[in-house]
Amino acid sequence: MKPAGAAAERCPYCGHRGPVVQVHGHGQCARCHTNIGPCCGGADAASEAATSTDIDTGPEPHLFAELFAHLGGAAATVTTDSLLFALTQRLGTDLDDARVVLEAAERVGVVQPAGDGCHRLRTRTPAD
Secondary structure, three states, X not given: OOOOOOOOEEOOOXXXXXXXXXXXXXXXXXXXXXXXXXXXXXXXXXXXXXXXXXXXXXXXXXXXHHHHHHHOOOOOEEEHHHHHHHHHHHHOOOHHHHHHHHHHHHHHOOEEEOOOOEEEEOOOOOOO
16 A cells, blocks of 8 residues: 555556555556456455345344245245245345245255145144
8 A cells, every 4th residue: 555645556557547446355447447456465255255244144044934924824825926026025135046045945944845836834843
């Protein structure tokens, strides 16, 4: 970094004199967005993900129970389309991401298919 009051750098590509903007661990020209600083100055995917504030990746253990409560109750059998729509609304995501979440919930046993195009919450046994 340059000390305060130092002259701004000149971009070797477009000639713009101005500050270098840090984006994802490397410096870019503020005008043409070409990488002019060292790329990924020590950053890695794990540290980038840890600093992201765009999405909440924390688990919601009662997500499907709450969705089913709004869709007819814990014992209800709902269409897959209505469950996917509820997921997109609740998570603020698109249909593809909602499908991924539903598939994951099936794999871990939170929901189960109930015929063609329907789902229900997994029936818990006393051993659960």
